[in-house]
Amino acid sequence: xxxxxxxxxxxxxxxxxxxxxxxxxxxxxxxxxxxxxxxxxxxxxxxxxxxxxxxxxxxxxxxxxxxxxxxxxxxxxxxxxxxxxxxxxxxxxxxxxxxxxxxxxxxxxxxxxxxxxxxxxxxxxxxxxxxxxxxxxx
Ligand code: HEM
Numbered sequence: 001x002x003x004x005x006x007x008x009x010x011x012x013x014x015x016x017x018x019x020x021x022x023x024x025x026x027x028x029x030x031x032x033x034x035x036x037x038x039x040x041x042x043x044x045x046x047x048x049x050x051x052x053x054x055x056x057x058x059x060x061x062x063x064x065x066x067x068x069x070x071x072x073x074x075x076x077x078x079x080x081x082x083x084x085x086x087x088x089x090x091x092x093x094x095x096x097x098x099x100x101x102x103x104x105x106x107x108x109x110x111x112x113x114x115x116x117x118x119x120x121x122x123x124x125x126x127x128x129x130x131x132x133x134x135x136x137x138x
Contacts, residue, residue, distance in 0.1 A: 003108060021112040025095060032092040039085060046072075082133045087126035094118040 008015065016023075050068035072078050095118045101107055107114060 021115045025098075025115045025118075028091060029095050029099065032088045032095075035088050036092060076134075076137055079133050079137055083126055083129055086129050086133070087122055090125050091118060091122040094121055
């Protein structure tokens, strides 16, 4: 079966006001993809400069690496951002699998529902991770 969709005019900039599941899926996928790339570079930069010898010496007889991790993990903001990172990664993976299915022509009539399912599953997994990520903080 072949489908065709009327996507309207790209030039009509007022269209951001109209809600479509596909538009938000596209925006969320782009944002989450680039957030993951940004995190990856930050992650490598932080950890590679925390290796003893790379940045210098040990701090108070504690290994610089362990010290860096412990200090970061002691911050509530970092713990909250870890939950956010998980949510971003989970959404990108679930929506990514959804996009691959669309590319294969599977479930084309359920595109909106599978987007909502991705959002719901992401929310459930992120909420379920809170006790782990915020352990000892609250
Ligand atoms: C199982 C894991 C993943 C899956 C299934 C997945 C899936 C996808 C798919 C299907 C696309 C293309 C979307 C399109 O058709 O336009 C895409 C885009 C992208 N992904 Fe992933 N991805 C995964 C992991 C990652 C990771 C780990 C990163 C970053 C480190 C990442 C970064 C990106 C970026 C930057 C884009 C391009 C976004 C854009 O500008 O359109 N992805 N992903």
